[in-house]
Amino acid sequence: MTNREIPMKQYIALVAATALLSACGGSSDSNNAPQTGEVAFSMTDAPADDLQQVHLTIPGISLKPADGERIYLELDEPLIVDNLLDLQGTLSTAVLPPTEVPAGRYNWIRLHVLSGDNNTYVVDDMSGQYPLYVPGQQSGNEKVRHVQLVSGFVVPVGGEVSFTLDVDLRRAITKPTNKDYYLLRPAIRMVDNSTVGAITGTISDALIEDASCTSVMEADTLEGNAVYLYSGTDATAGDVYLDAQGEPADSNNPVTTANVVYDAETDSYTYEIGFVPAGSYTVAFTCQALDDNPENDDALIFPAQRNVTVTENKTETADLPEEPPVIASE
Known part of the structure; x- marks a missing residue:
């Protein structure tokens, strides 16, 4: 996390403080109330050939409001997807439960992926296990990097929205020539669950x-x-x-x-x-x-x-x- 990110816990504390100050001031102006809504994300996948297992560890996600600093949402426990290949068709797994965030338009979402120590890897058809890296992790300098989906969405004031992230593994996973690891590219489409x-x-x-x-x-x-x-x-x-x-x-x-x-x-x-x-x-x-x-x-x-x-x-x-x-x- 960089100093330009706002942790979600800090944002919630700020919302609570703002509401308390408004109450102490005795103002009945509803415009002083924080404008928030709820958003939820789940994950599914399109298949990949020549792989038996795709294992992911996701410690958190980031959202970028169109107006404001990006928000880092740390999961209570890292999401461990034992095999993404099991989530095909209409199957999915929750990434982020309904969570209160600032209402408004967002520019992108990032999935943070943890590498190393068998956190994120693939198993091929020959039962060989190989590390799966977000480009840049293979150098060993960063254990957590992100894949970014530039797909705008809107969280309505007082409303709820739910999205599914479809990781297209045929596009997303590639094995560089003569390397003993795979790379995860940001081949993800996001869909509004109310319209699918x-x-x-x-x-x-x-x-x-x-x-x-x-x-x-x-x-x-x-x-x-x-x-x-x-x-x-x-x-x-x-x-x-x-x-x-x-x-x-x-x-x-x-x-x-x-x-x-x-x-x-x-x-x-x-x-x-x-x-x-x-x-x-x-x-x-x-x-x-x-x-x-x-x-x-x-x-x-x-x-x-x-x-x-x-x-x-x-x-x-x-x-x-x-x-x-x-x-x-x-």
Whole structure:
């Protein structure tokens, strides 16, 4: 924490003192009351290939009001996410419970990540464990660094807002060449939980067995089958392709992705995408997800896609391939 950050405990004490002084002055002017609201954050993730476990330790978060110094919110106990890969689809874990903060517009949020001593690491498909660093931590000089999400939001006066941070691991995690560690990039999208829905569906066996498939069997799981989500209808499906800063390098990047898994109870292949803001989208299936290297512009094949409209607080079904419409006989 720097001298330009205000610890949340100090802010609460300041609010209490301000309220007490107003009461002692006998003023009935409601404008003297502190303007606050409540905000909460949770975390989910989009999948990553070739990893069994992503373990994170988060001691706190910072928020930057548009007007004012940044506020550091230290968690009562560091949040330990044993495996971020378990939080896919509509699953999430709380990062910050409903917390009183100054009302108004905020410019960004930072997740502070603790490295070292097995605090933050990944386990690959070969069961090898490697440190996971925020860029800069690998030098050993700083145990706590942050990933910053520049996504504005508003906390209303006297109101409550709740957001989910979706860590897109296909974008976020990279292994530098010839290094024995992984890096965590700020590939995070933030969604307002009051405006989101979900998408679920099945994938036909014919698509799973398509001639273009490069999927492989790992243990009892067929890996490499995925559904990519794009903004807008009839979108052009493209791979995950990022620039040196970890930002989308072209306009065909997906919003997020979801792995296709086998459901033994229904004997079918299914997918689920959670925390999707209401709107129009395109979902596209590929069985070449293992070939999707975010540092390259890969020419993946998407043998099926369809449009889907998401409504808040509802789950839409979007099977692939899309069934042709039934034409009533005259």
